[in-house]
Amino acid sequence: xxxxxxxxxxxxxxxxxxxxxxxxxxxxxxxxxxxxxxxxxxxxxxxxxxxxxxxxxxxxxxxxxxxxxxxxxxxxxxxxxxxxxxxxxxxxxxxxxxxxxxxxxxxxxxxxxxxxxxxxxxxxxxxxxxxxxxxxxxxxxxxxxxxxxxxxxxxxxxxxxxxxxxxxxxxxxxxxxxxxxxxxxxxxxxxxxxxxxxxxxxxxxxxxxxxxxxxxxxxxxxxxxxxxxxxxxxxxxxxxxxxxxxxxxxxxxxxxxxxxxxxxxxxxxxxxxxxxxxxxxxxxxxxxxxxxxxxxxxxxxxxxxxxxxxxx
Amino acid sequence: xxxxxxxxxxxxxxxxxxxxxxxxxxxxxxxxxxxxxxxxxxxxxxxxxxxxxxxxxxxxxxxxxxxxxxxxxxxxxxxxxxxxxxxxxxxxxxxxxxxxxxxxxxxxxxxxxxxxxxxxxxxxxxxxxxxxxxxxxxxxxxxxxxxxxxxxxxxxxxxxxxxxxxxxxxxxxxxxxxxxxxxxxxxxxxxxxxxxxxxxxxxxxxxxxxxxxxxxxxxxxxxxxxxxxxxxxxxxxxxxxxxxxxxxxxxxxxxxxxxxxxxxxxxxxxxxxxxxxxxxxxxxxxxxxxxxxxxxxxxxxxxxxxxxxxxxxxxxxxxxxxxxxxxxxxxxxxxxxxxxxxxxxxxxxxxxxxxxxxxxxxxxxxxxxxxxxxxxxxxxxxxxxxxxxxxxxxxxxxxxxxxxxxxxxxxxxxxxxxxxxxxxxxxxx
Numbered sequence: 001x002x003x004x005x006x007x008x009x010x011x012x013x014x015x016x017x018x019x020x021x022x023x024x025x026x027x028x029x030x031x032x033x034x035x036x037x038x039x040x041x042x043x044x045x046x047x048x049x050x051x052x053x054x055x056x057x058x059x060x061x062x063x064x065x066x067x068x069x070x071x072x073x074x075x076x077x078x079x080x081x082x083x084x085x086x087x088x089x090x091x092x093x094x095x096x097x098x099x100x101x102x103x104x105x106x107x108x109x110x111x112x113x114x115x116x117x118x119x120x121x122x123x124x125x126x127x128x129x130x131x132x133x134x135x136x137x138x139x140x141x142x143x144x145x146x147x148x149x150x151x152x153x154x155x156x157x158x159x160x161x162x163x164x165x166x167x168x169x170x171x172x173x174x175x176x177x178x179x180x181x182x183x184x185x186x187x188x189x190x191x192x193x194x195x196x197x198x199x200x201x202x203x204x205x206x207x208x209x210x211x212x213x214x215x216x217x218x219x220x221x222x223x224x225x226x227x228x229x230x231x232x233x234x235x236x237x238x239x240x241x242x243x244x245x246x247x248x249x250x251x252x253x254x255x256x257x258x259x260x261x262x263x264x265x266x267x268x269x270x271x272x273x274x275x276x277x278x279x280x281x282x283x284x285x286x287x288x289x290x291x292x293x294x295x296x297x298x299x300x301x302x303x304x305x306x307x308x309x310x311x312x
Numbered sequence: 313x314x315x316x317x318x319x320x321x322x323x324x325x326x327x328x329x330x331x332x333x334x335x336x337x338x339x340x341x342x343x344x345x346x347x348x349x350x351x352x353x354x355x356x357x358x359x360x361x362x363x364x365x366x367x368x369x370x371x372x373x374x375x376x377x378x379x380x381x382x383x384x385x386x387x388x389x390x391x392x393x394x395x396x397x398x399x400x401x402x403x404x405x406x407x408x409x410x411x412x413x414x415x416x417x418x419x420x421x422x423x424x425x426x427x428x429x430x431x432x433x434x435x436x437x438x439x440x441x442x443x444x445x446x447x448x449x450x451x452x453x454x455x456x457x458x459x460x461x462x463x464x465x466x467x468x469x470x471x472x473x474x475x476x477x478x479x480x481x482x483x484x485x486x487x488x489x490x491x492x493x494x495x496x497x498x499x500x501x502x503x504x505x506x507x508x509x510x511x512x513x514x515x516x517x518x519x520x521x522x523x524x525x526x527x528x529x530x531x532x533x534x535x536x537x538x539x540x541x542x543x544x545x546x547x548x549x550x551x552x553x554x555x556x557x558x559x560x561x562x563x564x565x566x567x568x569x570x571x572x573x574x575x576x577x578x579x580x581x582x583x584x585x586x587x588x589x590x591x592x593x594x595x596x597x598x599x600x601x602x603x604x605x606x607x608x609x610x611x612x613x614x615x616x617x618x619x620x621x622x623x624x625x626x627x628x629x630x631x632x633x634x635x636x637x638x639x640x641x642x643x644x645x646x647x648x649x650x651x652x653x654x655x656x657x658x659x660x661x662x663x664x665x666x667x668x669x670x671x672x673x674x675x676x677x678x679x680x681x682x683x684x685x686x687x688x689x690x691x692x693x694x695x696x697x698x699x700x701x702x703x704x705x706x707x708x709x710x711x712x713x714x715x716x717x718x719x720x721x722x723x724x725x726x727x728x729x730x731x732x733x734x735x736x737x738x739x740x741x
Contacts, residue, residue, distance in 0.1 A: 054439065058450045128373075134674075144597060144675035165674065174520065180458035181443040182450045198450070200443055201366075201436020204458045206376040210521025210673045216376060216436065219367035242365045243436030297673075300520045 049073055058182065059090075059195040059234065070197075071234060078239050082225040090234040091256040093189035099250050100190070100277040101261075102287045102307040103164055107271035110135060110155035110162035117266030118166075121229055121251060122237040125221030130213075130248040131263055134163040143296075164271075166263075167192060167213035167248035168296065168304030175205035175214060184245070190277070190305055191250045193235040199244040206245060210297050211304075214247045250274070277305065325484050329707035336706065339556065347699040354692010357685050358433060366436055368685040374678035375669040377434070379686045382661035383693070384430035385512060386541070387423045389534060389660060391468065392509040393542015394420035395502045396572050397565075402498045408562040412550055414712065417476040418704045419546060420505075424469045426697035433689055457515045464508045471501040480708055483715040509534050516664070521673040524591075524601035525664075533583040534660070539576035540626075541656035543569040544649040549701070551646070559709050560716070570645055573652055574633030577626060584623065584659070600675075601667040609671065614679045619663045625655035 052073060057066060071088045078086045115131045122130065134146030138161050146163060156162065169192050176184050176192060183199040186192050206214045220242045232238040233253035240246055251261035255274070259265075264272040275284035287293065291309035298304075336344070361368050371378045397416035401409040432438055443449035444462055453459040475497050482489040513531035520526050547569040554561040591602035603609050608616045632638045632648035639645055671677045682690070 058443075061450070142597070142675075144600060144671060146675060148674075148676055177455050178458065178518075180452050180456040180462065181440075182452045183443070198440070198443060199437065200440045202431070202434070202458060203376045203436070204456070204515075206373070207516075207522070207668070208519050210519075212373075212672045212674045212676070215373050217365070218369075218371070219365040241437075245436075297521070 049076065053197070056197050058198050060185075067234075074232075074234070074238055078228075082223065082228055082239065084225050084228045084230060086228065086230045086232050086238070088232045088234060088238050089253070091253070093187050093191075094256060095188075096276075096278055098190045098277045098305075099169070099255060100275065100284050100288075100305040100307070101169070101250070102273040102284055102291075102293060102309060104271045104273070104311060105161065105163060105308050106311040107269045108133070108162040108164055109269050109271075110150070110157075110160070111268060113266040113268055114164060114263035114272065117262040118248075118251075120227060121254075121262035122249075123221075123223055123229055123232070123239055125217060125223060125240070127222055128215045128217075128246075130215070131164055131166045132212075134165065135160050136163055137161075163308075165211065165213075165296070166306075168211050168302065168306040169248075169250060171303035171305060172301060174208040174210065174300075174302060178204045178208035180204065187235070187252075189256070191235075191252055191255075192247070193249055193252065194244070194246055195235070196238075196240050196244045196246060201243040201245065203245060210300050210302065214245050216245050217242050320485065322481075325481055328484070328711075332707045332710055333703045340702075340706070343702065344699065347695040347702070350691050350695035351699065352692075354689050354695065357688040358692070361433070361685055361689065362438070366434075368683060370680055370683040370686065372678055372680070374672050374676050375666060375680040377665055377669070378680055379662070379682035379690055380430045380434040382665045383690055384427045384434075385534075385665060386657050386661045387427040387430065387697075388465070388512045389509055389538030389656070390542045390545055391420045391423035391427065392505040392535070392538045393546070394472065395505040396539060396543045396569070397546065398498060398502055398505075400568065402495065403502075406568075408564045409568065411712075411716070412561055412565055414476050414479060414708055415550060415553065415705060416546055417472045418701055418708065419549060420472045421469055421476070422697045422701040422704070424465055424472075424508075425700060426693050428465060428469075429693045429696065430690075433693070457511065457518055460511045461508075461515055464504065464511050468501070468504050468508050471497060471504055475501060476708075480711055484711045486715065486718055506535065509538050516668065519668070522601070522668045523598035524605070525668045527587075527590075529583060529587060533580065533587070536576050536579040536583055537656045537660050540573050540580055540652050541660070543572045543576070544652040544656075547573070547649050548646065548653070553705060553709070557709060559713060566645075567640075570633055570639055570648075573649065574630065574639070577630040577633065577652060580656075580659075581623075581626060581630060600671050604670050604677075605663060605667040609677060612670070612677050612679050614681060615663065615666060615670075618658050622655040622658035622663060625651040626659070629655065 052069070056062075056070060059067075062070065067090060071090060074088045075086055078084055078088075110133055112131075112133050115129050115133060118124070118130050119126070119128075124130065132148055133150075134143065134148060135150035135155075135157070136142070136146045138159055140161075141163070143163075150157075150160075169186075169190055171186075171190070173184075173186060173192050176186060179199075180202060181198060181200055184192065184194045184205055201216070203216055206216060217240055221240050223239060228239070229237060231253060233249075233256070236249045236252035251259075251263075255261055261274055264274045273283050273287050275282035277284060277288075279285065287309060288307065293307040293309045295304045295307055369378060369380075394416040397409055397413045400406045401413035401416075432441065435441065444451060444459075446453070451459055451462075453463065475494055478494055479489045510531045513534040516522075516525035517527060517530040547566050550561045550569075551566060553559055587602070588606065591599040595603070600609060604612065605615050605619050607613075629648040629651040632644050639648075666680055670679070
């Protein structure tokens, strides 16, 4: 509530968009009106919201109305919990797009700007990081000898090199196979996503992932209200519930709208190349075709859509 | 209340069962209350866990399964081992074992129930457990091994409940159970028992990113160690029943279980040895978890004393079992049974689950020790399992006794004579 001022301003900005959205749905506007009325009557987190949460269907099974109600409920819950107006969308994958990532290991200086940009953009609990940067002796690529928590005053340290890791968005993801309730799957644009509202929290996917890319919300996410990123996606950076698994989603809320992921934007040394693998003119295709790229643990057959390369 | 007219039909069967459960001697009630105390504490701590999240455990993103899943794995093995009574009883028609086979089935049901509870308390969102129900939820079968586990564990519990309640129900009504009715189910249950532990092993061995699990020996090793720990628990349980009641548990049954345990232990130790050889002869990165378990990794040695204790206990047990004179000594034999249970519990529990996560597939080391909350909840579930077994046995044994007496079993002329306060095993009239 301390940030009531700015939050209110955001509400004013968000409202026309919502109305526009409702109008677009035409005949469904009436149903929306009912939902709004209930909301006003109960003034926030209601019994009906709790019921709706409990009986919420799997994301891919929901009708358009159910999805819209769910998104509104998510916005309402964020308002209740953090006092912040967020906008939650579920922008679909763009046809003809398959995302891939490549990292120029020789350009990475170990600044970890990507790590922190990711935390902020994706509303991560402040004890969770999707990206980890390993510090290794120069020319050593044995992950088991990397330092996950290097903490020197300045980077890069002489004689060391830096190796960023995050979800590899495998084409053959062991985590997706493992999930007993299909709460995680590969989207048409190649992003491996989690339905946070469907995950039962068994953590079998975490055991299955060979890249340690999945993170569990052991408690409520520690998310400072004043730092919340308000443009969110259902399968992406919306505030997370407790007791569910989450992971890097290639900034789905940005990349599906033609923007670059936060980590790519934040990198000051230009080590990160993200783009559409199906576009022959994309930078990522140039890298894959002209650099000696490699992937992590290729022997496991996971087919990561995440490559590494070096300049020299 | 239980005259001959009285005990017909399902209602009387259930009524007499409940009556039996609610009427026991002092020892019975002390035992029940003892278990209820632990169950209550466990339940309250679980409420605390629900309120605060799995934060109250010591699990982390590095070691994302811990004490709960360790106990789960051990108990699935115990449940599978019920066939070490079922096979000789139903297939080879051994009368002495047939007398106690229902206790084996009951133990299997209790063990599976506990195993399922251990998975439930491990869930981050138990409120969403309905997502696992096919058609209502979204059941990822047959791709997910965990979905397979749900199928085989629930199937196994139903099969065992079906067999034992049918036989008991027939006995209650002084009828001989029809072999054509239960025998096919028994055959299915025997294969099913192997499947529950195989699937549980596959749950681990399917993870190609974790080399200590990802080997073909894991399922055979699971089965072998299950056939040691399960019969050992049954032998202890049957002797307690024999001591507390006058239910005729023939010593030949205990000897049978000792021999089964002995053979299974020998195979288990051989398998462990084969693993140690393969991991360490040409030691590479894949052996990091095994090194952590057996010798410690970069100064982290939390599990090392445990696993060597387990191996030592199993070696002592197998030695006792293999020498006729020591095996036939009741004190030594029971020591060996207890050592087997503790040894396998360590080896297949924490000794299997935790090293899979240490180091992580990308080399992080986090040493896990269960939190107080995890231990209290675990004790609560064990208390529940023991209570479940106790009251089921309490209800079932009088029926079995009466049945035996009715047919004046020549082998047990004094079977089920009433002379103990804790063993009110006849009808109340």
